[in-house]
Amino acid sequence: MFRERLLLPEGFVLEARISGGGEFVLSLRKGKTRLVEYRSGGRYAFSSVEKLRYDFERDAENALRQG
Numbered sequence: 001m002f003r004e005r006l007l008l009p010e011g012f013v014l015e016a017r018i019s020g021g022g023e024f025v026l027s028l029r030k031g032k033t034r035l036v037e038y039r040s041g042g043r044y045a046f047s048s049v050e051k052l053r054y055d056f057e058r059d060a061e062n063a064l065r066q067g
Contacts, residue, residue, distance in 0.1 A: 012064070026052070028060045035063035 006014040010030070017025045024046075027037040036059045038044045038052065046052060 014060070022046075024052075026056050028063060036060050 001017070001019045003017045004015070008014060013027075013029045015025070015027045015029070023040045025037065025039045027039075028035045036056065038056050038059075040046065044052070044055070
C-alpha cells in the first residue's frame with residue numbers, strides 16, 4: 001500500500017492512497033470539507049494513470065481557484 005498526505009498552505013490537504021487490487025483514492029480537502037475526490041468504484045471511469053492524473057489536477061486546480 002502507498003499513502004501520501006501533503007499539507008498545503010491555507011489548510012488544504014492532498015491525499016493519495018493506492019492499495020492492492022487496483023484500488024485508489026485521490027482527494028483534496030480544506031479542513032474537513034472534501035473539494036475533489038476520485039476513488040476506484042466511484043463515479044470516475046478509470047482508463048489510464050495519465051488520464052486520472054490529468055483529470056484530478058484539472059478538478060483540483062478549479063477547486064483551489066474557487067477557494
